[in-house]
Amino acid sequence: MKRIWVRDQLRQLIEDNPSGALIPSERDLSEQFGVSRPTLRAAIEELARDGLLVRHPGRGTFTTARPVSQPLAGLDGSSGFAVPPADGAWLSRVEQFQIAPAGPRLGARLHISPATEVLTVLRLRITDDEPMAIEHIALPAGLVPGITPADFEAGSLYQVLRKRFDVHVATAVQTTEATVTDVNESALLGVPVHAPALLFARTTKDAEARTVEYTRSIYRGDRYRITAQLRFDDSSG
Template identity: 60%
Template sequence: MEPSAPARQPATAKRDGVRRHLLDLIEQAGPGSALPAERDLALRLGVSRPTVRAAIDDLARTGLLVRQQGRGTFTSPHKITQELSGGTTNAFAVPPAEGYWTSRVLSFRITPAGAPRATRLKLSPALPVLRIVRLRLVDEEPMAIERIDLPAALVPGLAERDMESGNFYQLLRERYDVVVADAIQTIEPTVTNPDQADLLDVPVYAPVLLIERTTRDTAGRIVEFARSIYRGDRYRITSKLRFDSSSG
């Protein structure tokens, strides 16, 4: 009786092996490092190029790898970090995020608040609201799409150029004597639609962070409602936690 031939390794097992090898490369390499070409990886690992390509596609969808047309595949670039530092109360202090931030204003218009925005801002629906949509850039790279709603009466004379650079909360303090004091902010994961992907220069359905913030000033007025999406492959938030006897 002739010995049976060794069982062929399933395609999924081969792809998992390539994936583990790529994860090792990512861990060893620095942010923005180039990976070997697909052909070289296939020869090194003894698998087909489609198997290598499928493993790379899997890791690109999670944001660990980035494909650049005509250049190759790279590990994800350095992430911009925003730190939330626990203070002596239940709130968080918010230091400036890393990098040089500028903005490109996409929309700047005053309209009646309407029911949803009036509820958010605690205004009459007939009162005017300034809505600003801007693309936030860090060191000239797109990082976030930010939509801000403000009571128009709060910021008379505010112009598009005012929203292109500088610290917006500082502008509120110095020009309008509006001092922000606290905010309620939520963060949740989502993915990009085609328009967002085009603005952020990422694939459609790329992971992003959806951040919504309602901000009050020292007089207790709601002065801002902001809804932003930040690139999941380039932006992260860190926080310092304190524990006491009631912590779970």
């Protein structure tokens, strides 16, 4: 069928172009491939349903932005994972920055008294000039005296903790589950309301086994991907 052939040609066009690239118009592509515009349009709509193309009325058809990959590598002799940096150049924009008593729920998360002051930060994580994630970060304020919003906007927060405050993060327990974005999250991430997302909740300890961070993050489900290295032995299920 011509539509299948056209779809294969479009797939090759997508692979040959960077993410977010504008592809030629339907008129130009129909002439290039020697097919009718209805046949071409049907192939484009099929690839759009598959998430490979996105159509913007009045602007044209674009290749979909490639997912950002976060690798996880198993540690020898341990049940944990090393966490190399994710793909791309990451920036952050701080939306909220405040210090207040922990309260009972956050105090329990951080294993501190509810009256202990906690720094809470809401930041938007950006890569390839697109918002990728919303992070709600909580740190015991006494661990980071003098820290500023700028410290959360450039580079790695964990590097800041190590170099400026002698806090060496060592281990974390992190859960991951599927969710959808609410109205506020959708506005920050630039996605429709109830868009698919990944919810991460992480409790981090330092080399002295102190709980030093609790972070709750919402990552775009259409752009973020986790890749894990797995090892198997005779006891593997």
